[in-house]
Amino acid sequence: MRAGTQRMQAAVWHGARDVRIAEVGVPTPRPGEVLVEVAYCGICGSDLHEYADGPHAIPVAEPHPGSGATAPLVLGHEFCGTVAALGAAVTGLAIGDRVAVEPNYRCGTCPRCRAGEYNICRHFGFAGLMGNGGMAEYAAIPAYMAHRLPEAVSLEQAALFEPASVALHALRRAGAPPETMAVVGLGPVGLLTVRLAAERKARRIIAVDVSPVRLERAAGLGATDLIDAGREEAAGERIRELTGGEGVDVAFEAVGSEISLGTCLAATRRGGRVVLVGLAPKASLDTFALVNNEQSIVASVGYRDTYPELIRLVAEQGLDLTPVVTSTIGLDALITHGFEALMDGPGNQVKILVDPAAHRREAPLLPSPADRTEILT
Structure with a gap:
């Protein structure tokens, strides 16, 4: 050094x-x-x-x-x-x-x-x-x-700006701004994903975590629905219930575990997308269901060209x-x-x-x- x-x-x-x-x-x-x-x-x-x-x-x-x-x-x-x-x-x-x-x-x-x-x-x-x-x-x-x-x-x-950039890049990787979405895992990146999705006017943002404290913070940042995964045995099915059986357009996996990836896939509609933000070492997939539902899984790592947008959002639009x-x-x-x-x-x-x-x-x-x-x- x-x-x-x-x-x-x-x-x-x-x-x-x-x-x-x-x-x-x-x-x-x-x-x-x-x-x-x-x-x-x-x-x-x-x-x-x-x-x-x-x-x-x-x-x-x-x-x-x-x-x-x-x-x-x-x-x-x-x-x-x-x-x-x-x-x-x-x-x-x-x-x-x-x-x-x-x-x-x-x-x-x-x-x-x-x-x-x-x-x-x-x-x-x-x-x-x-x-x-x-x-x-x-x-x-x-x-x-x-x-x-x-x-x-x-x-x-x-x-x-650094963790917010991870969240912003993940939202970009999701493609067109989703109308309905789930964020599974409410660490700083998950919470900032909720905040930026609310800034983008997502109609429904379902936040999932085992911590009541973090769920409460997600509500304050713009989440429309909260699921305590410590009390709900099948959070993915609960998300489908909240969306009339359809599932969300996009689910963000922000934990880094096979269980939370399964929740995201169960929560996502046919033709929907799961964005991997957390770092899970290994995970098994039901590829038969993945193909039949024509779901896609995309990875999101780090960020690029995000700082100028965050500076603008804070300086000009009052993003907090x-x-x-x-x-x-x-x-x-x-x-x-x-x-x-x-x-x-x-x-x-x-x-x-x-x-x-x-x-x-x-x-x-x-x-x-x-x-x-x-x-x-």
């Missing part, structure tokens, strides 16, 4: 259950890079997997081709902040610009990149997983990752993504009140933001609504 002479705090992954809040050097931006003073960094499910039993995506033996990095490295790919320094040959950005970070590495030269599909680049990866990321006071990133923010977009909103945020913590609280709190299962926490500079202030930057906790240590 290259670094300058100034020091900062960072969450450095060394191995499973070995993430250290350490003092390291502030990175120096190389040519084509910018140094971002990080305002917020969200905790993602992939961070939890790396912490719990990684490495999964983190390079440990061979450097990732997009970053040149190997572990130990700084976690965090859902981040935003303010440009603090510019590397050589950077244009279009200035020190002091507030930016949202689109953390995708891309080579720009492989066939998929040349086709504009950089989210499936041959050397695809994320800053914060395959290279140093945003769970630190500063992060050096390729300049192409930085999207300048208008004044109407707060940094707290910008901290949610922040209801998914349930707490803001400092780096010193990352393990106990961040990773461990989220791994305890579906409780009151949904999206936790990390404020890397919290330890330098006596008071938090964010307001504290009734349903949010502030743990700034």
Whole structure:
């Protein structure tokens, strides 16, 4: 991990259950890079997997081709902040610009990149997983990752653009905007899928989860119907009942399990579509039923060209993504009140933001609504 002479705090992954809040050097931006003073960094499910039993995506033996990095490295790919320094040959950005970070590495030269599909680049990866990321006071990133923010977009909103981009790309992969849809799994991406579908005026949005807290949040974000999968033995059949026996146009699988995929297929109408967003290692299918119903299954990975639309929706149409945020913590609280709190299962926490500079202030930057906790240590 290259670094300058100034020091900062960072969450450095060394191995499973070995993430250290350490003092390291502030990175120096190389040519084509910018140094971002990080305002917020969200905790993602992939961070939890790396912490719990990684490495999964983190390079440990061979450097990732997009970053040149190997572990130990700084976690965090859902981040935003303010440009603090510019590397050589950077244009279009200035020190002091507030930016949202689109953390995708891309080579720009492989066939998929040349086709504009950089989210499936041959050397695809994320800053914060395959290279140093945003769970630190500063992060050096390729300049192409930085999207300048208008004044109407707060940094707290910008901290949610990465998971919102996953949701937006999944909605695009669904094809024509569906009139009826189901979202199975109400983690941050599932909840943001509900919110963006409501923004797109979907007529019926059926939200499915085992957590009453998350179901309640889905209702506040625009879900028209709620199904508690912990109480309903056959959630797919219940969705069909709610749609007069027809089934929904599109179902989004946002859990990553064979059971939830089965729910989505059972809930989807003939000729409908299931969009895979969750990461299930394996699943078996009733291909006879799939063919006879002429259903289709499409996968959705990452995102591309989503940040400009999200910036526009927030700045011009007042889209509010922040209801998914349930707490803001400092780096010193990352393990106990961040990773461990989220791994305890579906409780009151949904999206936790990390404020890397919290330890330098006596008071938090964010307001504290009734349903949010502030743990700034």
